[in-house]
Amino acid sequence: xxxxxxxxxxxxxxxxxxxxxxxxxxxxxxxxxxxxxxxxxxxxxxxxxxxxxxxxxxxxxxxxxxxxxxxxxxxxxxxxxxxxxxxxxxxxxxxxxxxxxxxxxxxxxxxxxxxxxxxxxxxxxxxxxxxxxxxxxxxxxxxxxxxxxxxxxxxxxxxxxxxxxxxxxxxxxxxxxxxxxxxxxxxxxxxxxxxxxxxxxxxxxxxxxxxxxxxxxxxxxxxxxxxxxxxxxxxxxxxxxxxxxxxxxxxxxx
Amino acid sequence: xxxxxxxxxxxxxxxxxxxxxxxxxxxxxxxxxxxxxxxxxxxxxxxxxxxxxxxxxxxxxxxxxxxxxxxxxxxxxxxxxxxxxxxxxxxxxxxxxxxxxxxxxxxxxxxxxxxxxxxxxxxxxxxxxxxxxxxxxxxxxxxxxxxxxxxxxxxxxxxxxxxxxxxxxxxxxxxxxxxxxxxxxxxxxxxxxxxxxxxxxxxxxxxxxxxxxxxxxxxxxxxxxxxxxxxxxx
Numbered sequence: 184x185x186x187x188x189x190x191x192x193x194x195x196x197x198x199x200x201x202x203x204x205x206x207x208x209x210x211x212x213x214x215x216x217x218x219x220x221x222x223x224x225x226x227x228x229x230x231x232x233x234x235x236x237x238x239x240x241x242x243x244x245x246x247x248x249x250x251x252x253x254x255x256x257x258x259x260x261x262x263x264x265x266x267x268x269x270x271x272x273x274x275x276x277x278x279x280x281x282x283x284x285x286x287x288x289x290x291x292x293x294x295x296x297x298x299x300x301x302x303x304x305x306x307x308x309x310x311x312x313x314x315x316x317x318x319x320x321x322x323x324x325x326x327x328x329x330x331x332x333x334x335x336x337x338x339x340x341x342x343x344x345x346x347x348x349x350x351x352x353x354x355x356x357x358x359x360x361x362x363x364x365x366x367x368x369x370x371x372x373x374x375x376x377x378x379x380x381x382x383x384x385x386x387x388x389x390x391x392x393x394x395x396x397x398x399x400x401x402x403x404x405x406x407x408x409x410x411x412x413x414x415x416x417x418x419x420x421x422x423x424x425x426x427x428x429x430x431x432x433x434x435x436x437x
Numbered sequence: 438x439x440x441x442x443x444x445x446x447x448x449x450x451x452x453x454x455x456x457x458x459x460x461x462x463x464x465x466x467x468x469x470x471x472x473x474x475x476x477x478x479x480x481x482x483x484x485x486x487x488x489x490x491x492x493x494x495x496x497x498x499x500x501x502x503x504x505x506x507x508x509x510x511x512x513x514x515x516x517x518x519x520x521x522x523x524x525x526x527x528x529x530x531x532x533x534x535x536x537x538x539x540x541x542x543x544x545x546x547x548x549x550x551x552x553x554x555x556x557x558x559x560x561x562x563x564x565x566x567x568x569x570x571x572x573x574x575x576x577x578x579x580x581x582x583x584x585x586x587x588x589x590x591x592x593x594x595x596x597x598x599x600x601x602x603x604x605x606x607x608x609x610x611x612x613x614x615x616x617x618x619x620x621x622x623x624x625x626x627x628x629x630x631x632x633x634x635x636x637x638x639x640x641x642x643x644x645x646x647x648x649x650x651x652x653x654x655x656x657x658x659x660x661x662x663x664x665x666x667x668x669x670x671x
Contacts, residue, residue: 233543260549271540285548288447337548 184209185230185341185373190239192222192229199225201397203239210371212364212387216378217394218419223377224268226394227343230375231263232256243341261289264334266344270326272318272333278305279314282333289337304332308362324355328362335366342367344376348383356380360387381420384408393419438631441553442561455559456566463525463560463626464567468574470524471517475575478516479582482507487592500593501601504583506610510670513575514614515662518568518621522654526629529560530650533633534643542634557630561623568622569615576614613669620665621658628654 185207192200199222207213215223228234230241232248241248243259251259272281279301286297305311308328318326327347334342344363348356364387367374378384384391385405393401393408395415401408408416421430446452486503533556536542545552580602587593629650636646 228543231547233546257549257551260547263547265544265547267540267544269539271544273541273544274535274539287451288548288550343547 184244185375186240186242187226187230188240188242190226190229190241191237192225192234193237199397200229200236203394203399205392205399205402207373207375208390209373210368211389212367212374212376213390213392214376214378214384214388215392215394216381216384216419217400219379221394222397223394224345227345227375227377231265231343232260261285261337262340264337264339264342266327266330266334266342266347268345268349270318270330272321272326272329274318276318277314278310278316278318278321278329281318281329282336285333285337300336301332304336305329307335307366308332309358323350324352324359327351327359331359331362331366335370338370340372342372342374344374346377346379348378348380353382356383357386363387381426395419438553438634439627441551442557442627442630444551444554446554446558447550452559455555456562459559459563460567462528463564464571467521467524467571470520471571471575472578474517474520475513475578476582476585478512479504479508479579479584480586482512482579483583483586483598484590484592487587487590497593497597498601498604500587501583501598502604503601504598505580505602505606508576508579508583509610509614513572513579514617514621515658517572517575518618518625518658519655521568521571522621522625522629522658523651525564526625526650526654527647529626529629530633530636530647531643533557533630534636534646537634537636538639538643553634557626557634560630561626564622564626565619568618572614572618613665616669617662617665620661624657624661625654628657 187203187205187207190200190203191198203226215226217223225234229236230248236249239249243262246259248256248259273284276284279298282301282304283297286292286300290297290300292300301314302311305313308331310325310328310332313321313325313329318329321329331344331347342363347359347363351359360383363374363376366372376383376387388405391403391405391408392399393413393416395401401411401413401416403411408420411417421427483500483504486500490497490499533542536556542552542556545555584595584598587598588595632646632650632653633643636642
């Protein structure tokens with residue numbers, strides 16, 4: 184479980200996050216949603232320590248990450264997997280080397296055991312046999328899947344996904360969503376997903392947190408987000424005419 | 438930044454592999470350009486010295502002596518380092534800068550890898566180890582270039598050129614050249630890595646970082662050269 188308590192973050196004079204409080208449960212897909220520029224990515228980077236929060240605390244299973252020194256953070260980060268928006272695969276390494284990289288750095292396994300783990304992860308993301316391809320030879324969806332494989336290579340307890348569906352076609356987006364959900368449930372990990380995509384939110388979101396103007400505006404589940412009266416969420420969820428029509432038809436049916 | 442760079446690598450074996458990769462990238466791949474430049478540089482020094490020796494009181498072997506001294510004291514360590522600042526500096530700044538803007542460095546940090554040490558230390562060590570080799574190679578080729586130019590132009594004989602090269606030789610000059618090139622290697626890699634690592638933005642900013650890295654490392658080389666000359670020769 185990850186808890187965020189009274190977290191503030193600013194860059195210079197510009198405050199991005201205001202007193203954020205949230206709990207991300209283990210074994211569930213926890214979604215962070217909101218418009219662009221509202222502080223979703225900054226919040227995630229504060230949670231994993233890529234940005235230092237001005238105030239507040241981030242607790243991983245009760246351990247205060249914000250108060251840890253560099254060595255303690257390094258140890259905890261071995262339990263964190265992250266899927267970046269642009270995949271962030273290492274250009275100079277092929278698929279196999281990318282996935283094997285965290286194992287080579289930290290795991291004390293033989294080469295054969297590491298290779299078995301790589302092949303298992305590739306099979307898990309339906310990319311078996313693609314070991315020798317370079318990132319430049321992969322499609323957007325394949326890159327995301329390789330990045331997921333790399334993120335789960337070390338059996339993480341916490342998985343962060345920053346807009347896993349951005350730039351993908353709807354069918355590939357569903358594949359990625361299902362993959363994230365299956366991995367979360369199978370391995371009972373705490374997954375935090377940032378997304379704009381309402382299909383994803385409805386499809387895989389167990390807990391949903393809506394960030395607006397840098398504040399934790401609303402928290403709930405996928406059923407309550409559909410029926411909420413909160414105007415900012417309604418504006419976000421039903422932004423397109425198509426979604427507005429669906430909402431009207433739902434109302435008429437009731 | 439530097440104390441994090443020089444912290445203990447995560448795994449010695451991986452560090453060694455990366456260091457040899459960097460020796461290949463930074464050092465061995467620079468051999469053709471260093472060789473070409475050195476040959477022509479030596480040739481031009483010898484020709485200019487020979488063509489400007491009007492006084493009958495100056496012995497002919499002075500050409501070899503001046504070519505050797507200029508090459509060892511200044512041209513090979515300083516000019517070659519300035520050229521390499523352009524080649525290697527831009528390469529390092531753009532490589533690390535691209536990794537920064539495409540979140541590859543964030544990915545390393547998330548995995549628990551000390552990204553500064555992982556990326557920069559092998560480059561520094563590779564450059565510091567191989568720069569002296571490059572400079573010795575450059576000195577040798579520069580002297581050969583000087584000899585070839587004199588033979589082809591007929592301005593001096595092989596015997597007098599070799600006599601000049603061997604005259605008043607001080608091993609301290611070689612030590613001075615090697616100390617300078619080690620300092621320059623460190624300056625080029627650390628300055629370029631700094632600009633690359635702290636790149637913010639996108640592709641345009643990677644280009645800007647690359648340019649800044651070359652300009653700053655060239656200025657640092659010139660300043661270090663001045664102080665090292667004062668400290669080691671005077």
